[in-house]
Amino acid sequence: MVSLSILRTVGSFRTLSLTIRLVTSEPAVFKAVICPASCSVVGLAKDTWSSRSLRAIGKQRQLACNLSNVTTIRRCSTCNVPINCWKCKEPFDTSPTFFCSSCKIVQPPNEAVSFFSIMDCEDTFALDMHKLQKRYLHLQRSLHPDNFSQKSAEEQEYSAHQSALVNKAYSTLLKPLSRGLYLLELKGMRIDEGTDSGVDTEFLLELMEINEALEQAQTPEETDKISQDTKWKLKGLTAKIDDALRAGELQDAKELLAQMKYFSNIEEKVKEKLSGFM
Template identity: 65%
Template sequence: MLHVHYSSPLDLTPAFFCKSCEVIQPPHEGISYFNILECDCTFTLDTHRLQKKYLQLQRLLHPDNFSQKSEIEQGYSESQSALVNKAYETLLKPLSRGLYMLELQGLNIGEGTDSAVNSELLMELMEINEALDAVQTPQEANEIGQDTKGKLANLTEQIDSALNKGELQTAKALLTKMKYFANIEEKVKEKLSSYM
């Protein structure tokens, strides 16, 4: 009798190459990005390790290495390389990493993430944005930047804790909040570069 083993994306290990003949394989659907890049499935993952693994895989899988191979192998290399890129881009940034972790837990992230924003937060964001518009010196922009960095660090801890406890709706609301503060951080960077 055939036993079908249903494994979750986190149980699977990607096989980029055949173990016996070392020929590149097609990408395996349903493997988690964490497994592709061999890193812990945690919100506070080690991004240096992530980067190292990404570069190592891209050296192995890059289509340039397969220009002398068959068309099929060239195609597999392009697909594998694109998948590794997508996995890396998703896991590198805390926001996309957190949303991806929620998806792995079965919580579909629709467009409706903004409904979690309460009026108190909207007021706070409005005030920060107004202060940023009124900034006259790099020092003033820097102050807002440092303050935002602190808020993002605090949110990272809260999101990590919510995900560890399986409180997915809380994590989703906190990630929405993180999105807004990450936007402010970007605006601060733009402001500071305008003083260069």
């Protein structure tokens, strides 16, 4: 349970803010052969406070919970997107195109295509994970650079770029948090630097209780109980985020994703503590 002194301190806070910064990288360009822009992906940074640090700053009048150095994927404008095979000039019928249907040569990546299209998935938060993994394995077996070690320099380069793009798409869509942030970007939501989302006291207290319970857990059974509760919380948040995105309630989705980040961090702490009992 949260101590009375912490409750009094939290009750006196004037502002509880959670800052989410979404920063996009400058477009990078491949060699002269192609010119699609490249965007980088970095997950939300871990929250910078714990129940122990909260006690240490109990006399302060404000608590800032910052999620700093946040980057999400942003669809960048591109130029000269390939529409013909670079080798035989056969026009493409579909996008993305990994191999020419005529000469079977590997093609340069089209980074203007969404990650959902690359992984042949619906652009929705509730993905078919089995289908996602199956698609990933199929593409990597086909595009892995080792398969092109005896090919021309162009084919080796394109296979490496294609393989890297598939890895990026898969890793982004695999995790609910990065998948949700990516969907927000696709839906046109810009979160400017310095934008705050209010954190209500009830949610803050819940996080404090969980962190303190985890610190005080003495057995694997106690720790596993926290793990199961956290997984249940994450499952509920996943359903709520999916509903919010389907309804176009992007602000609600953003706030729920912020909550998901905190519970994901708790889940990681639980895993570390359980490994300590082994």
